[in-house]
Amino acid sequence: MKQKQHTKTGKKTASSEIDVINPATLEVIDQVSVSTKASIKKCIGVAEASFQEWKKTTADEKYHFLMSWHDLISKHEEGLASNITAEQGKPFKEALGEIRYANGFIRWYAEEAKRIYGQLVPSSAQDKRLMVMKQGVGVVGAITPWNFPAAMITRKVAPALAAGCSVIVKPAEETPLTAINLVALAYKAGCPKGLLQVVAGDPAMIGRSFMEDQRIKKITFTGSTEVGKLLMAQASKHVKKITLELGGHAPFIVAEDADVEKSVEALMQSKFRNAGQTCISCNRVYVHRKVYKEFKKLLLKEVKSLRVGPGNEDVDIGPLINRATYSKVLKHINDAKRKGGKVICGGGSLNFGKGYYIAPTILDQVSSNMLCMKEETFGPVIPLSTFQNDDDVIEVANDTPYGLAAYVCTRDVSRAFYFSEALDYGIIGLNDGMPSTPQAPFGGFKESGLGREGGAEGIEEYLESKFISMKL
Ligand code: ADP
Numbered sequence: 001m002k003q004k005q006h007t008k009t010g011k012k013t014a015s016s017e018i019d020v021i022n023p024a025t026l027e028v029i030d031q032v033s034v035s036t037k038a039s040i041k042k043c044i045g046v047a048e049a050s051f052q053e054w055k056k057t058t059a060d061e062k063y064h065f066l067m068s069w070h071d072l073i074s075k076h077e078e079g080l081a082s083n084i085t086a087e088q089g090k091p092f093k094e095a096l097g098e099i100r101y102a103n104g105f106i107r108w109y110a111e112e113a114k115r116i117y118g119q120l121v122p123s124s125a126q127d128k129r130l131m132v133m134k135q136g137v138g139v140v141g142a143i144t145p146w147n148f149p150a151a152m153i154t155r156k157v158a159p160a161l162a163a164g165c166s167v168i169v170k171p172a173e174e175t176p177l178t179a180i181n182l183v184a185l186a187y188k189a190g191c192p193k194g195l196l197q198v199v200a201g202d203p204a205m206i207g208r209s210f211m212e213d214q215r216i217k218k219i220t221f222t223g224s225t226e227v228g229k230l231l232m233a234q235a236s237k238h239v240k241k242i243t244l245e246l247g248g249h250a251p252f253i254v255a256e257d258a259d260v261e262k263s264v265e266a267l268m269q270s271k272f273r274n275a276g277q278t279c280i281s282c283n284r285v286y287v288h289r290k291v292y293k294e295f296k297k298l299l300l301k302e303v304k305s306l307r308v309g310p311g312n313e314d315v316d317i318g319p320l321i322n323r324a325t326y327s328k329v330l331k332h333i334n335d336a337k338r339k340g341g342k343v344i345c346g347g348g349s350l351n352f353g354k355g356y357y358i359a360p361t362i363l364d365q366v367s368s369n370m371l372c373m374k375e376e377t378f379g380p381v382i383p384l385s386t387f388q389n390d391d392d393v394i395e396v397a398n399d400t401p402y403g404l405a406a407y408v409c410t411r412d413v414s415r416a417f418y419f420s421e422a423l424d425y426g427i428i429g430l431n432d433g434m435p436s437t438p439q440a441p442f443g444g445f446k447e448s449g450l451g452r453e454g455g456a457e458g459i460e461e462y463l464e465s466k467f468i469s470m471k472l
Pocket of ligand 1: 145170171172173205208222223225227228230
């Protein structure tokens with residue numbers, strides 16, 4: 001897709017531009033205008049005016065607009081996917097998968113727009129009628145990360161628009177082009193003026209501009225726990241509503257009765273999608289001693305077969321997004337080696353001329369004092385350890401401030417429920433390495449976040465309940 005260099009609907013508002021870099025080659029592929037404080041203020045004004053009109057539309061109108069947008073995205077899916085590969089680095093087939101997944105949120109919430117039900121509540125007085133109606137919260141500021149440049153936008157924007165809100169998106173500085181492309185298609189699909197806008201540039205300034213403006217009623221954020229905590233503190237000033245989808249440190253548990261082949265398959269999906277740069281990617285693996293040898297052998301075979309390279313070639317794993325991510329992954333590998341971990345596959349960087357490539361890595365004999373067992377790695381690294389007792393592994397799995405996703409492989413139904421109930425995580429993948437889907441709530445316990453995205457819960461984040469008490 002041809003890129004347009006503007007930060008909102010059709011107008012250039014920039015005082016300067018930021019470079020968009022292809023992580024596979026480190027070449028500048030485009031430039032995007034930087035929003036100023038004044039231009040953001042203007043965007044908020046336009047969004048507020050648009051919200052006042054949009055909230056009056058019927059559910060059918062919202063449905064039809066969202067479905068027109070959905071259909072246009074489907075029509076342009078290959079161009080959108082190539083763009084994701086270019087600015088984010090993931091292999092093209094994964095990028096295409098992301099566009100379809102992202103579009104799934106638009107389709108799901110187009111339907112949900114028709115199911116924003118209120119309630120008639122039984123009254124304790126004969127002459128009173130009690131009603132609850134749902135209304136969109138107002139203008140939403142959506143701050144999104146680079147790892148899923150399309151899906152993290154539609155997962156927020158689609159329910160917000162379906163709820164009757166207007167949205168200003170601030171994509172990650174690494175991946176603004178996908179946001180601009182999606183918004184351009186929304187206008188092609190008939191988006192009312194100002195309902196959906198994009199701003200780009202200095203994240204801290206944009207964050208503050210959103211937080212300080214009382215016309216923005218809701219902030220929705222996906223990103224690091226560190227920035228999430230900062231936004232939560234800033235939101236307190238005007239008691240702004242906030243949804244946070246933050247970091248994770250997912251345990252992957254293989255029980256003694258697990259189907260080893262299927263467990264390896266699930267782990268490969270969980271770990272190597274997007275080169276391990278996903279917040280629900282498994283970060284530490286615990287395999288029951290009884291099946292450890294068999295599991296390790298099969299896993300090694302699968303990991304060794306992975307092809308690494310630029311995402312526009314026929315590969316399974318692309319480059320990491322930037323130097324900071326790359327350095328952190330290498331730090332985790334080297335820390336594990338220093339503390340007695342054994343590299344049985346990979347263990348360092350790969351050279352493709354330019355770009356930040358890490359060899360898919362398996363670390364054996366890891367211990368709980370290693371960085372990879374405590375901090376989010378965000379890279380293609382599997383730390384392997386063993387366990388003997390279910391309760392012990394549950395304790396270790398829960399011993400983290402994070403609580404986003406956990407994985408359990410077992411063929412025993414009772415054990416499946418035992419683990420699912422005992423693990424303090426918002427998402428449990430039972431023999432399933434890829435649990436995310438538009439129909440289900442996604443979000444974390446503890447420091448992994450607040451609120452849910454996706455499913456019926458996802459739209460509630462953009463709705464206010466209004467209670468009406470009527471005396472007859
Ligand atoms: P990562 O380390 O994975 O890039 P971040 O939390 O830094 O995760 O980034 C996620 C999103 O948050 C990006 O859009 C980024 O620009 C934005 N961001 C970073 N710092 C701030 C901030 N101080 N205020 C608001 N948004 C921010």
